[in-house]
Amino acid sequence: MADGVAVHAPQFDDAEQQRTASNLGIWIFLATEILFFGALFAAYAITRVRFAEAFAAGSRLTNLPLAGVNTAVLLTSSLTMALGVHAARHGARRALIGWLGMTIALGCAFLAIKAVEYRFDYLEHLVPVLDFHYAGPQADQVELFFYLYFFITGVHALHVIIGIGCIATIAVMASRHTFSPAYFTPVDVTGLYWHLVDVIWLFVFPILYLISRS
Amino acid sequence: MNSAVIASHEDYLSSGWSWRSWLTTLDHKRIGILYTIAITLLFGIGGAAAAMIRLDLLTPHSQLVSIETYNKLFTMHGVIMVWFFLIPSIPATLGNFLVPMMVGARDLAFPRLNLASWYLFVAGGLLTIYALLTGGVDTGWTFYAPYSTTFSSSRVFAVASGVFIAGFSSILTGLNFVVTIHEMRAPGMTWFRLPLFIWSMYATSLILVLATPVLAMTLMLMAIERTFGIGVFDPALGGDPLLFQHLFWFYSHPAVYIMIVPAMGVASEIISCFCRKPVFGYRFMAYAILAIAAFGFLVWGHHMFVSGQSAYAGTVFSLLTFLVAVPSAIKVFNWTATLYKGQVSFQAPMLYALGFIGLFTIGGLTGLFLASMGLDIHLHDTYFVVAHFHYIMVGAAVMGFFGGIHFWWPKITGRMYPEGWARFSAILTFVGFNLTFFPQFILGYLGMPRRYPEYPPEFQVWNVLSSAGSSLLVFGYVLPLLYLMWSLRYGERAPANPWNAKGLEWETDSPPPSENFHSTPLVTEEAYAYARAEPPHG
Numbered sequence: 001m002a003d004g005v006a007v008h009a010p011q012f013d014d015a016e017q018q019r020t021a022s023n024l025g026i027w028i029f030l031a032t033e034i035l036f037f038g039a040l041f042a043a044y045a046i047t048r049v050r051f052a053e054a055f056a057a058g059s060r061l062t063n064l065p066l067a068g069v070n071t072a073v074l075l076t077s078s079l080t081m082a083l084g085v086h087a088a089r090h091g092a093r094r095a096l097i098g099w100l101g102m103t104i105a106l107g108c109a110f111l112a113i114k115a116v117e118y119r120f121d122y123l124e125h126l127v128p129v130l131d132f133h134y135a136g137p138q139a140d141q142v143e144l145f146f147y148l149y150f151f152i153t154g155v156h157a158l159h160v161i162i163g164i165g166c167i168a169t170i171a172v173m174a175s176r177h178t179f180s181p182a183y184f185t186p187v188d189v190t191g192l193y194w195h196l197v198d199v200i201w202l203f204v205f206p207i208l209y210l211i212s213r214s
Numbered sequence: 215m216n217s218a219v220i221a222s223h224e225d226y227l228s229s230g231w232s233w234r235s236w237l238t239t240l241d242h243k244r245i246g247i248l249y250t251i252a253i254t255l256l257f258g259i260g261g262a263a264a265a266m267i268r269l270d271l272l273t274p275h276s277q278l279v280s281i282e283t284y285n286k287l288f289t290m291h292g293v294i295m296v297w298f299f300l301i302p303s304i305p306a307t308l309g310n311f312l313v314p315m316m317v318g319a320r321d322l323a324f325p326r327l328n329l330a331s332w333y334l335f336v337a338g339g340l341l342t343i344y345a346l347l348t349g350g351v352d353t354g355w356t357f358y359a360p361y362s363t364t365f366s367s368s369r370v371f372a373v374a375s376g377v378f379i380a381g382f383s384s385i386l387t388g389l390n391f392v393v394t395i396h397e398m399r400a401p402g403m404t405w406f407r408l409p410l411f412i413w414s415m416y417a418t419s420l421i422l423v424l425a426t427p428v429l430a431m432t433l434m435l436m437a438i439e440r441t442f443g444i445g446v447f448d449p450a451l452g453g454d455p456l457l458f459q460h461l462f463w464f465y466s467h468p469a470v471y472i473m474i475v476p477a478m479g480v481a482s483e484i485i486s487c488f489c490r491k492p493v494f495g496y497r498f499m500a501y502a503i504l505a506i507a508a509f510g511f512l513v514w515g516h517h518m519f520v521s522g523q524s525a526y527a528g529t530v531f532s533l534l535t536f537l538v539a540v541p542s543a544i545k546v547f548n549w550t551a552t553l554y555k556g557q558v559s560f561q562a563p564m565l566y567a568l569g570f571i572g573l574f575t576i577g578g579l580t581g582l583f584l585a586s587m588g589l590d591i592h593l594h595d596t597y598f599v600v601a602h603f604h605y606i607m608v609g610a611a612v613m614g615f616f617g618g619i620h621f622w623w624p625k626i627t628g629r630m631y632p633e634g635w636a637r638f639s640a641i642l643t644f645v646g647f648n649l650t651f652f653p654q655f656i657l658g659y660l661g662m663p664r665r666y667p668e669y670p671p672e673f674q675v676w677n678v679l680s681s682a683g684s685s686l687l688v689f690g691y692v693l694p695l696l697y698l699m700w701s702l703r704y705g706e707r708a709p710a711n712p713w714n715a716k717g718l719e720w721e722t723d724s725p726p727p728s729e730n731f732h733s734t735p736l737v738t739e740e741a742y743a744y745a746r747a748e749p750p751h752g
Contacts, residue, residue, distance in 0.1 A: 011314075011321035011398070013734075021323045021397040028389045028423055036427035039461055043435060043446045046457050129442045144452050147444045151435075 007183070019185050026189040030196045033159075037200055040155065044148050044207060051145075054138040056212035058145030061126060066117045067209045070110050071201065077106035078198045081167075085191045088184035093174060096187070100171040103194065107164045114157055121146075149208050156204055159197045166190045225628065225725040240325035241728055246310035247626070248332050253299050253307065254695070256339055260294035261691065263287045268650075268684040271677045276667035284667040285352035286368065292355025293346070297377050298339050300607055301469060304476035305422070306335070306387055308618045309415050311626060313391055315719040315726065316409050318400025318735040323393040324386075331386035338380030345372035354665060356466070359447035359458040363439040370440055374433045381426045381433075384472075388422030391415050400718070402737030406500070409717055409741050410493060413500045414479025417507035421468045421475075425511070429465035432458065459521055463514035471510040473607050474574070475503060477614025478545055481567045484621050485549055487715040488564035489556025492742035495548045502541035502548075509538045519590045528587050535585035542578050546571060561713075562636030566617030569644040570610050577605030580655065595665075598658025601651045609647050616643070616694060623698065624708030628725040631705060635697045643690030649683025716742055 012018040048055045084099030118127075125133040128147045136142070170186050173179065179187060226243045229235070236244060266287050270278040279287065310328065314321050322328050345351065351368040353361055362370050395408070395416050436458065439445025447453040486493045493499055515523060515531030549571055558564070580602040584590050593599060617640075623631050653676040658664075662673050669677065711720040716739075722731050 009325075010729075011319065011323065011325060017397060021393050024396055025324060025389055025393045028392055029385075032385055032389075032423050032427045035424055036431050039428040039431035039464075040435070042461070043457060046454060047446050047452075050454065051452065128444050141452050143444065144446070147442075148446070151438070 015183060019183075022185045022189055023192075026192050030192065033196055033200075037155070037203075040152055041203065041207070044152065047144060047148065048207075048211075051138065051141040052212070054141030055145045057136060057138070058142045058149070059209060059211060059213050061124065061142075061146075062149065062209050063117050063120055064209055064213070066113055066120070067205060070113045070117075071205050073106050073110050073113065074198050074201050077103050077110070078195050080106060081191045081194045085184075085187055088174075088179050088187040089181060091179075091181040093177065093179070096174050096179070097171055100167050100174065104164055104167050104171070107160055107167070111157060111160060111164075114153065118150075152204055152208065156197070156200060159200070163190075163194050163197050166193065224727065225723060226728045227628070227725050229728050238329075240321070240329055242314050242322045242325065242328060243311050243626070243726065243730075245325075245328050245332055246307050249302060249306040249310060249335070252332070252336055252339065253302055256294050256298040256343075257691075259343065260291050260299055261688070263291035263294070265684065265688060267291060268681040270667060271669075272681050274669050274671045274674055279667075281667050282352065283350075285354075285665070286346075286350035288665055289351050289354050290346045293342060293351070293373060293377065295607075296355055296469070297380055298335075298342065300473040300611060301384060302335060302387070303473070303611065303615050304480060304618060305391070305415060305418055305472070306331075306383075308480065308615075308622060309391065309418075309476065310387070312411065312622065312719055313394055313415055314398070315722070315730050316412050316717060317395060317398060318403055318718045318731065318737065319394060319398040320729045320731070322390045323398060324390050327386045328390055331383040331390075334386070335380050335383035338376045338378070338383065340376075341379065342373055342376030345369040345376060356462060357433070357436060357458075358462075359436055359439070359453070359455050360449065363436055363445060363448050364443075364450070371437050374437045378430050378433050378437075381430045384422045384426045388419035388426075391419040392423065395419075400735050400737055403718075404737075406497060407737055407739075407741050408500075409479075410482035410496070410499050410503070411476075411479035413503045414475045414482075417503045418472050418475050421472050421507050421510065425465045425468040425472075428461060429469075432461040432465070435461075456518070456521055456523060459518050460514065463517045464511075467514040467517065468507075468510045470603070470606065471506055473611045474614075475506060477570060477574075477611045477618075478503065480614045480618035480621070481549065481570045483715075483717070484563045484567040484617055485552050486742045486744065487621075487713050488559050488561060488567075489552055490744045491552055491556045492740070492744060493548065494551035494554075495544070496741065498544055499548055502544045505541040506538060509534060509541070513538060516585055516590075519587050520594045525587075532585055532587050536582065539578065539582055542574075546575055546578075560637070562631070562633060562640050563617045563621035565637055565640035565644075566613050566620065569640060569647075570613040570617060572644075573605050573609030573613060573647065577602055577610055580605065593658060595663055596658035597654040597662045597664055600664045601654035601658060604651045604654075609651065613643065613647075616640070619694070619698070621713070622719070623701070624712045625719055625724050625726070627702055627705075628708050629701045629705030630708050630712065631701045632697050635693065639690055639693045639697075642686060642693070646683050646686030646688075646690045650680050650687055651683070653677070653679045653683075716744060 008015045008018040012021065080099050080102040084096050084103060087095035087099055121127060122131065125131050126146050128143045128150065132143050132146065134142045167190055170190050173186065226241055236248065239245060266279065267284070270276055270284060276284055349369045351366070351370055351373045353366050353368070353370060357370065357374065395412060435445060436447060439447055439453070444451055445453055447455055447458040449455055482493050482499060513531055513535045515527055516535045519528050580598070584593055584599060584602060620631060620636055623629070657673055657676045660673065662669050708724045710722065710724050718735050718737070721735060
C-alpha cells in the first residue's frame with residue numbers, strides 16, 4: 001500500500017465503502033461503550049443520592065491535584081491523537097509516528113500518575129477490603145464510595161491500556177508504510193476510540209473528585 | 215442475475231473439507247453453520263435439564279432429584295437456553311447465513327469479527343458448561359442480588375463470566391449486521407425493498423449492541439461484589455438490591471425481543487412465499503418491528519411490580535407495556551391479512567409459521583394480563599408467568615427458528631428435507647408445546663409458584679399433563695435433527711429456488727458459491743413481488 005493506491009477487502013466494492021463501513025462500525029462500538037459505562041454511572045448516581053453526605057466526605061479525601069494534572073495529560077493526548085490523524089490524512093508518515101508516540105507517552109504518563117494516586121490512597125488507608133480505615137461517621141458508606149472510585153477508575157484505566165495497545169499497533173503499521181492519504185482508516189478509528197476514553201474521563205473526573213467537594 | 219454466466223464456481227461447502235478450513239473460515243455462511251452446530255449442542259444440554267425438571271414434577275414430592283439439584287437444574291436450563299440458545303438462535307445462524315445474501319453482498323462487513331464472535335461464544339459456552347458440571351449454580355438465570363452476591367455457595371462467578379464473554383459475541387454480531395445492512399446493500403436495494411427478515415435483523419442488532427453492555431457491567435458489578443464482599447447491591451453492605459433488578463431487566467427485557475423479533479422476520483418470509491402474495495402492509499410491518507425494539511427498552515419495570523418500586527413508576531411501565539401490544543397486533547393482523555385470499559399451501563415451513571402466529575398470539579395476549587399491575591400481584595412468580603414467556607420464547611421463537619431452518623435448508627445444504635416427516639414434526643411440536651405449557655397457565659392461575667420442586671397433590675393432574683406434553687416436544691425437536699442429518703446424504707438435490715420464492719438468496723445456486731453471487735445482483739423490484747400464477751414449488 002506504500003504506493004498510495006487504495007486497496008480494499010474482498011467483501012467491499014471499493015475503498016470508500018470500506019471506509020464508511022469501518023467508521024459506522026466504530027461509532028456503534030462507541031455507543032456500546034457508553035451503555036457499558038452508563039450502567040456504572042447509573043449505579044454510582046443511585047448510591048450517591050442515597051448517601052450524599054458520605055459520598056461528599058469521600059470526595060474530599062480524593063487527590064484533586066494529581067487528578068487535575070491527569071485530566072490535563074489526557075486532554076493533551078487527545079490533541080496529539082487528533083494531530084496524528086491529521087498527519088495521516090496528509091500522508092505525513094514521520095509526523096504521524098511522532099504524534100502517535102507522544103500519545104502513547106501521555107497515555108503512559110496518565111497511568112503512572114494514576115498509580116501514584118492509588119499509592120497515596122493506599123497509604124491513607126482508603127482501599128476497601130484491603131486496608132480501609134475512616135474515623136468519621138458513615139464509615140461503611142464512605143468505603144462504598146471508595147469501592148466505586150476504584151471500580152470506575154479501574155475500568156477506565158483498563159480502557160486506557162487497551163487504547164495504548166491499539167495506538168502502538170497502528171504506530172508499527174505506520175512504520176511499515178501501511179497508510180496513505182487514500183487509506184488511513186485504522187488511524188481514524190483508533191483515534192475515535194481514544195477520544196471516547198478521554199470523554200469518559202471528563203465524566204469520571206467531576207463525579208468522583210469535584211461534586212460537593214468544598 | 216444471469217444464471218447462465220458461469221457454472222464452474224465451486225460452492226461454499228466444497229471449497230475446503232479440512233477442520234482447518236472450517237475453524238479459520240471467514241465465510242459468513244460457514245460461520246453460520248459453526249454457530250448452528252454449537253447452539254444445537256447447547257440446546258441439547260438445556261433441553262435435558264428441562265426434561266429432568268418435568269420428570270421431577272410428575273409427583274408432588276421431589277423424588278427424582280434433591281431440592282438443591284432441582285434449583286441447579288432450572289438455573290442451568292435458564293442460563294443455557296437464554297444466553298446460549300435463544301439469543302444467538304436465529305441471528306447467529308440464519309442471520310449470519312442470510313443477511314449478506316439478502317442484501318446482495320459478498321460477506322458481512324467485518325468477517326474476522328464474525329469469526330471472533332463465534333470463538334467468544336464457544337469460550338463462554340465452555341466456561342459455563344464447565345461451571346455447571348463441576349458444581350452448578352442455583353440462583354436462577356436472573357442472578358438476583360443479594361442471593362447471588364452473598365448467600366449462594368454455588369459457582370456464580372464462573373457462570374457469570376461465561377455469560378459475560380458470550381455477551382461480547384452478541385455485540386460483535388449485532389455490530390456486523392447493522393454496518394452490513396447500512397453500507398453493503400446491492401444496487402437498487404433501497405431500505406423499503408429490504409425483506410422483512412432484514413428489518414428484523416436490524417432491529418435485533420440495535421437491541422444487541424445497546425442492551426448487552428448493560429448486562430455485562432451488571433454481571434461484573436455482581437461478580438466483584440461477590441468476590442470482595444463490598445458493592446452496590448447487597449443491602450447489608452449499604453447497597454440496593456432493586457438497583458440490580460433495574461439494571462438486569464434493562465437488558466433482559468429487551469433480550470426477549472432479541473429472541474422473538476427474528477422469528478417475526480422468518481414468519482414474514484415464509485407466509486408471503488406460501489401465500490404467493492406480498493406481505494400485507496409491508497411498511498407498517500417494518501415500522502412495527504422498529505417500534506417493538508424501541509418500546510422494548512422502556513418496559514423493564516414490569517418485571518418489578520411487586521418488588522417495592524414506586525407505584526407511579528409501575529403505572530408508567532404498565533402503560534408502556536400495553537403500548538407494545540400495538541405494533542405486535544399490527545404484525546399479527548398483517549400476517550392474517552396476507553393469508554386472506556392467498557394461494558395458501560401447507561409445506562412444513564408454512565406449518566411452522568402458522569404455529570408461530572398462534573403461539574405468539576397466546577403468549578402476547580397473556581403478557582397483557584401480566585402487564586396489569588393488579589392482576590400481576592396474583593400471577594407474579596407463578597407458573598402463569600412461566601407459561602406466558604415459554605409461549606413467546608419457546609413456542610413462537612423456536613417455531614420460527616425451525617420454520618426458517620426448513621425453509622432455507624435447501625439453500626444452505628443443497629438438499630431437500632423429507633417433506634412428510636417435516637410436516638409431522640411441525641404438527642407434533644405444536645401439539646406437544648400446547649400440551650406442555652397450556653396446563654401451566656391453569657396451574658399458575660390456581661397459585662402454583664415457579665421454581666418449587668414440590669406442590670400440593672391437587673395440582674398433580676395438570677403437572678402430569680404438562681410432563682406428558684414435554685415428552686412429545688422431545689420427539690418434535692429430535693426428529694428434525696435426525697431427518698435433516700439424513701437429508702445431508704440422502705436428500706434429493708435442491709434446485710436454486712425450490713419454493714419459487716422471491717429474494718436475492720434464491721437467485722443464486724444451492725448451495726451458494728463462496729462469494730454468494732456470480733456477479734453483483736441488481737435489484738429492480740419491490741420485496742415479495744409474488745405473482746399468483748406461480749405455484750410454490752417449481
